[in-house]
Amino acid sequence: MENKTNINFRKETLTKLLNAIIIHENEIIQALYDDFKKPAFEAVLTETSYVILELKDTIKNLKRWSKPKRVFPSILNFPSKDYIYKEPYGKVLVIAPWNYPFQLALCPLISAFAAGNQVVVKPSELTPKTSEIIAKIIRKIFDKNHVEVIEGGIEVSQQLLSKRWDYIFFTGSVAVGKIVAKAAAENLTPVTLELGGKNPCIIDETANLKLAAKRIVWGKFINAGQTCIAPDYILVQKDMKSHFVTYLKDEITKAYGANPSLSPDFARIINTKNWQRLVDMIEPDKVIFGGQTDATTCYIAPTLIEETSLESQIMAAEIFGPILPILTYENDAEIDTVISKYEKPLALYLFTENHAFSKKIIQDYSFGGGCINDTVVHFSNKRLPFGGVGHSGIGAYHGSLSFDIFSHKKGIVKKANWLDLPM
Numbered sequence: 001m002e003n004k005t006n007i008n009f010r011k012e013t014l015t016k017l018l019n020a021i022i023i024h025e026n027e028i029i030q031a032l033y034d035d036f037k038k039p040a041f042e043a044v045l046t047e048t049s050y051v052i053l054e055l056k057d058t059i060k061n062l063k064r065w066s067k068p069k070r071v072f073p074s075i076l077n078f079p080s081k082d083y084i085y086k087e088p089y090g091k092v093l094v095i096a097p098w099n100y101p102f103q104l105a106l107c108p109l110i111s112a113f114a115a116g117n118q119v120v121v122k123p124s125e126l127t128p129k130t131s132e133i134i135a136k137i138i139r140k141i142f143d144k145n146h147v148e149v150i151e152g153g154i155e156v157s158q159q160l161l162s163k164r165w166d167y168i169f170f171t172g173s174v175a176v177g178k179i180v181a182k183a184a185a186e187n188l189t190p191v192t193l194e195l196g197g198k199n200p201c202i203i204d205e206t207a208n209l210k211l212a213a214k215r216i217v218w219g220k221f222i223n224a225g226q227t228c229i230a231p232d233y234i235l236v237q238k239d240m241k242s243h244f245v246t247y248l249k250d251e252i253t254k255a256y257g258a259n260p261s262l263s264p265d266f267a268r269i270i271n272t273k274n275w276q277r278l279v280d281m282i283e284p285d286k287v288i289f290g291g292q293t294d295a296t297t298c299y300i301a302p303t304l305i306e307e308t309s310l311e312s313q314i315m316a317a318e319i320f321g322p323i324l325p326i327l328t329y330e331n332d333a334e335i336d337t338v339i340s341k342y343e344k345p346l347a348l349y350l351f352t353e354n355h356a357f358s359k360k361i362i363q364d365y366s367f368g369g370g371c372i373n374d375t376v377v378h379f380s381n382k383r384l385p386f387g388g389v390g391h392s393g394i395g396a397y398h399g400s401l402s403f404d405i406f407s408h409k410k411g412i413v414k415k416a417n418w419l420d421l422p423m
């Protein structure tokens with residue numbers, strides 16, 4: 001394939017993509033708004049700027065990342081020089097979800113192409129305007145033998161999955177992740193699965209409650225709670241609950257005003273089906289804040305729920321919406337009962353000033369990644385691997401790791417001939 005392994009060609013093409021995204025930024029922001037009223041500020045922060053930074057970082061480091069890496073040789077092979085060569089897998093399929101539809105389609109595409117692969121991207125059908133602008137930009141910049149966008153829904157996705165790929169990168173739900181893994185297994189195709197889960201957020205008796213409330217409101221209600229790493233439920237030390245809830249209410253009002261439906265900073269639920277799924281989770285007698293809904297605009301206000309049962313509908317699976325159940329605990333055993341009931345989550349958050357407690361939680365529980373005294377922000381450090389574990393996903397990416405996951409690492413021993421030791 002023409003120039004496929006030429007680093008300069010890849011850098012030039014990615015620079016063209018960077019310029020195109022900058023030129024079309026307003027159109028992208030508008031498409032995201034049209035799809036589900038994604039607020040402009042969030043669209044810039046979590047979609048366009050994020051992709052622009054990713055592109056700049058990739059263009060800057062591509063040469064270094066792609067170089068063979070020399071490693072210490074084994075004494076058994078003396079004398080030798082040992083290297084890790086990175087080679088593209090070949091044909092990569094990227095399947096993207098709707099919640100960050102631009103970023104989660106573009107970032108894997110950029111890394112897969114940067115690593116020298118041929119890429120096919122299928123954006124989500126639930127965000128048609130964003131899918132359209134992605135297709136427009138990609139078709140303008142890339143030769144379709146290098147990168148192609150195939151738009152469509154489940155059927156198109158299934159057709160793509162029935163073909164043979166050298167790597168599949170999927171972001172979406174656990175249920176579809178299993179379908180992808182099964183399809184990949186047919187051809188022993190390696191996969192990265194970026195899935196979801198029920199992310200706990202623990203607040204202990206030493207936490208700075210006001211700051212915790214501010215950071216949780218940001219992480220939970222950005223994108224109207226439709227974020228894979230949003231805190232799913234709160235586990236607060238029993239005596240702290242009432243103060244903490246007061247702070248949460250204050251912070252929600254500060255962020256979105258007395259009537260969040262009028263706020264330009266609050267997104268809508270993606271479609272009626274998801275809106276109904278979320279509304280069904282709200283038990284009116286448990287609502288302690290918010291609870292307003294509107295079917296015609298797919299609106300659900302930031303809502304706080306007082307929850308005491310793990311058997312309720314809201315505690316059955318990932319919420320993925322602006323509803324936050326608040327549970328309490330009195331001791332570590334009660335924390336364990338709740339967290340251990342669920343599959344390994346994609347993220348875990350802990351608000352505490354107690355270092356021993358944070359160390360214990362990090363050691364005792366398996367989860368994709370997370371924060372102590374914040375939410376969501378671990379996503380933004382490109383030096384941290386991002387991905388799940390168990391049912392929340394397979395594999396991790398971001399920064400140089402993204403280049404690495406799309407590269408087969410070939411170990412090579414270059415033996416010298418000036419000495420031949422008898423074995």
Ligand code: NAD
Nearest residue numbers: 096097098123124153154157158172173176194195196228
């Ligand atoms: P989804 O699994 O319904 O859809 C994702 C993609 O798969 C879409 O492109 C869709 O067309 C395709 N698809 C849907 N059903 C399919 C089927 N039966 N066969 C083949 N392909 C199919 O997910 P979604 O609703 O778009 O996204 C929400 C989910 O994604 C949440 O669970 C969330 O936690 C997760 N998510 C994870 C991350 C992460 O980085 N780990 C990021 C965003 C979203």
